[in-house]
Amino acid sequence: MSLRTPLARVLQHGAARDGVSHWWVQRVTAVALAPLSVWLTLSLLWLPTGNYGAVAQWIGAGLHPVLLALTVLLAVWHAWLGIQVVIEDYVTRTAPRLLLLLLSTFVNALLAAIGLYAVLRIALRSAA
Amino acid sequence: MAERPLSPHVTVYKWAYTMTLSILHRLTGIALFFALIVLTCWLMAAAAGPSAYARAMTRLASLPVKGLIALALLALCYHFCNGLRHLAWDVGWGFERAQARRSAYIVLVVAVLAAAICLYWLFASGPGTA
Numbered sequence: 661m662s663l664r665t666p667l668a669r670v671l672q673h674g675a676a677r678d679g680v681s682h683w684w685v686q687r688v689t690a691v692a693l694a695p696l697s698v699w700l701t702l703s704l705l706w707l708p709t710g711n712y713g714a715v716a717q718w719i720g721a722g723l724h725p726v727l728l729a730l731t732v733l734l735a736v737w738h739a740w741l742g743i744q745v746v747i748e749d750y751v752t753r754t755a756p757r758l759l760l761l762l763l764s765t766f767v768n769a770l771l772a773a774i775g776l777y778a779v780l781r782i783a784l785r786s787a788a
Numbered sequence: 789m790a791e792r793p794l795s796p797h798v799t800v801y802k803w804a805y806t807m808t809l810s811i812l813h814r815l816t817g818i819a820l821f822f823a824l825i826v827l828t829c830w831l832m833a834a835a836a837g838p839s840a841y842a843r844a845m846t847r848l849a850s851l852p853v854k855g856l857i858a859l860a861l862l863a864l865c866y867h868f869c870n871g872l873r874h875l876a877w878d879v880g881w882g883f884e885r886a887q888a889r890r891s892a893y894i895v896l897v898v899a900v901l902a903a904a905i906c907l908y909w910l911f912a913s914g915p916g917t918a
Contacts, residue, residue, distance in 0.1 A: 687878055690871055697868060701861070705909040710845060712838045719834060732828065739821045746814055767825075775828045778835035 682741060689738040696731040716782055725783035732775030740768040809892050813870045816863035823860035858907050865903040869895040 664674060708714050718724060743764045751757040801807070826848075833844035847853060873891050876882050882891050 687875065690875060694868070694872070697864065701864060701906065705906060710849070712834070712841045715834055715841070719831075728831075732824075732831070735820075735824050739817070739824060742814075742817045743821060746818065771824060771828045774832055778828070778831035781835040782831075 682744075686738065686741045689734045689741070692734050693731070693738055696727065696734065699727065700731050716785075719779065720783045720785070725779050728779045729776055732779070733772055736768045736772040736775070740764060743768075806888055806892050809870060809895065813867060813874070816867040816870075819860060819863040820867055823857075823863070826857075826860070854910070858910060861906045861910065862899075862903040865906065866895070866899040869899040869902070 662669075668674060703718070707718055719728060744761060747757060747760045747764065751760055830844060830848065833841045848857070873882070873895050876891070882888060
């Protein structure tokens with residue numbers, strides 16, 4: 661038997677019941693991003709970024725496209741969850757809050773799609 | 789909607805410097821989101837071909853943008869180190885006040901040192917400056 665009042669249930673007060681998975685995915689992506697972000701940062705600092713041929717070759721070489729795609733997707737996922745928490749904590753009025761949450765979702769989805777497409781395009785070109 | 793008490797009750801606590809680190813974690817997280825936008829733009833330019841890439845690089849290699857990249861590296865080093873601190877808390881380690889203060893100090897020192905090394909590579913001697 662639930663101890664919640666019928667009114668509270670109708671007004672949808674109480675836990676949304678997906679807090680744990682939000683918290684958990686934030687941590688899982690953080691753990692995965694720890695080595696990936698170090699790898700990407702050091703690689704980009706090392707890479708002769710002014711040389712297009714060298715950059716395209718590096719992006720397409722070996723497992724680099726896989727690691728790059730993983731890094732971008734996990735970073736987007738991590739950012740999406742983190743930004744959501746920040747918006748929900750500080751923006752209390754319903755309309756701007758909803759707009760910002762939607763904006764964050766759309767921009768992050770766009771970043772994921774662009775990142776994946778770009779990496780695949782370079783990788784498949786250098787494989788061909 | 790804002791009539792009921794809403795967390796976080798930032799203004800009711802006596803300030804402690806560990807709170808600054810907590811806020812900084814969020815600020816650097818937001819900053820890294822914008823760095824992620826720049827990274828995907830860079831990847832897109834590389835995918836678009838040599839001339840588009842060259843145009844993007846003249847923008848990215850200009851001094852003001854390089855300054856922003858330097859700030860992003862600083863944000864990354866901090867968010868990385870403090871993120872490890874958060875993960876340690878998540879497994880139950882380091883919650884005592886003295887431990888939290890000591891780890892805060894360690895995070896700041898390590899983040900600044902790591903960022904200094906990154907910035908040295910970014911500006912001075914890295915092969916990436918070619």
